[in-house]
Amino acid sequence: MRKFNIASLLLAVLLVGSLTACESDKGTPSPGKNPNQSVNEPQAKPDNETPSPAPQPAGPPQEKPEVTKEGKGSFTGLADSHTVEIIVDGQPMALQFGEELQSKLQSIRAEQQVVFQYEEKAIEGDDSLKQLVLKDISTSGSKEGSSPMDNALPAEMKIDVTLEGMQEQRTAKLVHGDGYSLYRFEQFTFDPGRNLLYMNVDPGYQVRIEKLPSGFELEDLELRGQEELGKHGGVMKLKSGELPEPMQDASLYLTVQGKGGMSEYIVKELDGSSYVFHVDIPQREASEGFVPLAFASLNTIRNH
Secondary structure, eight states: OHHHHHHHHHHHHHHHHHHHHHHHHHHSOOTTOOTTSOTTSOOOOOTTOOOOOOOOOOOOOOOOOOOEEEEEEEEEEEEETTEEEEEETTEEEEEEOOGGGHHHHHTSOTTOEEEEEEEEEEETTEEEEEEEEEEEEEESSSTTSSOTTTTTSOSEEEEEEEETTEEEEEEEEEEEOSSEEEEEETTEEEETTTTEEEESSOTTSEEEEEEOOTTOOHHHHHHHHHHHHHTTSOEEEOOGGGSOGGGTTOSEEEEEEOSSEEEEEEEEEETTEEEEEEEEEESSGGGTTHHHHHHHHHTTOEEO
């Protein structure tokens, strides 16, 4: 009976020890595992792990840079407070400008030759239309932006001219051509890009000025003039006593009367250089005063 009790006691001790060990295993968390975390809940990342950068959204497409272009022409003047007009190859060109160019533009005279830089910008809603924006402008010629004759010649002068048998004085303004200057009356416009002097009311009344190089042969010029005027009819060569008073010292004077009017080819020396004047005189209302005013203007030519 005593042996049985001892054996039962030992068995009870072993059972208690086993139960205690099981409870200890359940209460001890395994390394790296949160005992309060659900099995399906994702574990937090260690603090020293760098997260992957989130993808950045694509930005707006980059606009193409504007291309700066360069032009050359005759300065007309300001059309309004933010628009300037320049004659390029005989055609008017309107350009927008900002306040930074205001003072520079105001210093340029009308009909002065200029070199300018500009950009073409598409107008929103119509890609076929372009807005011209002036970026910079300077006068061509000397570094100071004026001809060497500018300091010697006044901006305006009064010229004697005979109109309908009466002599009077008319004010004319200084303008610049290709290698020369001359004075034009208010009834005329001068396009230095084409070396063309013409009447405002009717541009068909015009004189194209051609400066001759040294060493030319007058006989060659006469043949050229005969060919140029011959398409209008029979060409006449005027003698010294037949020349109009403003052109009495001309080296050569050819004229032709055609169906539309008269055309003339005149060679004359002025200020040490010789010129050819290609004159068109239509038979229209504006003819009165054209020849005396145009010839008086041509006689003011001075070389640069």
